[in-house]
Amino acid sequence: MSAPRHKAVILHPPARDIRLEEVEGPKITDPDDVIVKVTVSCRHNTPTISHIQLSSALWAMWKRFAPLQVLSISLRHTGSVKEFIMGHELVGEVVALGSSYGNDVASRPLLYSTLRIGDKVISPFTVSCGECDNCALGFSARCAYSKLLGSPSLSGAQAQYIRIPKAGGTLVVVDPNQFSGIPDPSLLLMADILPTGYFAVRSALRHPNLELIKRNGPLRIAVVGLGPVGLCALVGFLDSLAEGLWDSSSTQCTILAVDPSRSRRERASHVRDAVTCRYPASVEYLSPDEANEWKAKNGGVHAVCEMVGNNSALRLAYDLIRPFGVISSIGVHTAPNLPFTGGDLYDKNVSLSFGRCPVRSIFDEALEVLKRWPEVFGVGNGKIIDKVIGFGAADGSDVRRTYAEFDEGICGKVVFDPWKE
Numbered sequence: 001m002s003a004p005r006h007k008a009v010i011l012h013p014p015a016r017d018i019r020l021e022e023v024e025g026p027k028i029t030d031p032d033d034v035i036v037k038v039t040v041s042c043r044h045n046t047p048t049i050s051h052i053q054l055s056s057a058l059w060a061m062w063k064r065f066a067p068l069q070v071l072s073i074s075l076r077h078t079g080s081v082k083e084f085i086m087g088h089e090l091v092g093e094v095v096a097l098g099s100s101y102g103n104d105v106a107s108r109p110l111l112y113s114t115l116r117i118g119d120k121v122i123s124p125f126t127v128s129c130g131e132c133d134n135c136a137l138g139f140s141a142r143c144a145y146s147k148l149l150g151s152p153s154l155s156g157a158q159a160q161y162i163r164i165p166k167a168g169g170t171l172v173v174v175d176p177n178q179f180s181g182i183p184d185p186s187l188l189l190m191a192d193i194l195p196t197g198y199f200a201v202r203s204a205l206r207h208p209n210l211e212l213i214k215r216n217g218p219l220r221i222a223v224v225g226l227g228p229v230g231l232c233a234l235v236g237f238l239d240s241l242a243e244g245l246w247d248s249s250s251t252q253c254t255i256l257a258v259d260p261s262r263s264r265r266e267r268a269s270h271v272r273d274a275v276t277c278r279y280p281a282s283v284e285y286l287s288p289d290e291a292n293e294w295k296a297k298n299g300g301v302h303a304v305c306e307m308v309g310n311n312s313a314l315r316l317a318y319d320l321i322r323p324f325g326v327i328s329s330i331g332v333h334t335a336p337n338l339p340f341t342g343g344d345l346y347d348k349n350v351s352l353s354f355g356r357c358p359v360r361s362i363f364d365e366a367l368e369v370l371k372r373w374p375e376v377f378g379v380g381n382g383k384i385i386d387k388v389i390g391f392g393a394a395d396g397s398d399v400r401r402t403y404a405e406f407d408e409g410i411c412g413k414v415v416f417d418p419w420k421e
């Protein structure tokens, strides 16, 4: 079974050469595969504020290192530098099922028995089988079969069709009762950035040291990096103050929202205005220098969510943290060393939490955040998504312009509808 020829956004490494091309449709190559017709997909990261996407990590390295090093890193991952379809977030419709499906196998994840052609699905940005030891523990980001969508090892979602391996463990079916009224672009945030922002917050607030502060307050926390994922973390913090993770809403709380970009800070203030009215939290919007000044006056914070993935952001997180503080780092770090020593960490009793969000494992928890703040996670001015666009001109010029605008900070999160003209 295979999908028809389709349009796809393809990166041709090692240069940052992005093209819109018509290519062969994906095929079922394993009994556990599913082919999904993509309704909406996106990318959200940049070389400077890089997040999860491998292609962007490669670009970041491209900027920082000599081309030969990029080549060697890519070779380490793939054995070659070959082109691949970009994009790792999608909502779509099942159009073909491998032979593992429809067989009522009680020992496997439920979708192997229940998934049907025509089902609407969300795919988290990494493959997870739902059956290995790591998946069983709730660590789906490190599934034994993990693959990153939109990387040299697996074709991505900026296309009209995509093959999802281990789909019975990976996909989430959009049940109309559970998801009623949530538009597709908002559902798309569930593929990565909303759970990822929430995960960064959860990793900090569930730490035992933070439990102590919860009893003794006042709480001071920071979000470093206010790109789309950082905004999701900001909403996650505000949400946690009254709903769930952080149940003592009487504790006075200060949140530092830190980013060098004024426009990102302004967007953060719009997002905050839509969620904070019920909570006793004050948010300070600061540049990195202003954050250091704030720290000199006020003595630092108990937790930092570091959403950027470079050493200047991580060093700022260390500088801002109080003794026994928690740094929850969600950015993809490509630098060879951390910007502090073991001794630095010892001297402040800092706890570090690093790594990729297990989207599939925490999906239901994160969905509750989306349901509480549907307007914030919508499309438009002051919301997390800027706009929904088609692939545009057949020569790929519109796609390239969108990428360039994002990288320059002109636009925020942009969602692609691969069927829109």
Ligand SMILES: [Zn+2]
Residues within 6 Å of the ligand: 128, 129, 130, 131, 132, 133, 134, 135, 136, 142, 143, 144, 145
């Ligand atoms: Zn697994």
Ligand SMILES: [Zn+2]
Residues within 6 Å of the ligand: 044, 051, 052, 053, 088, 089, 125, 192, 193
């Ligand atoms: Zn992402």
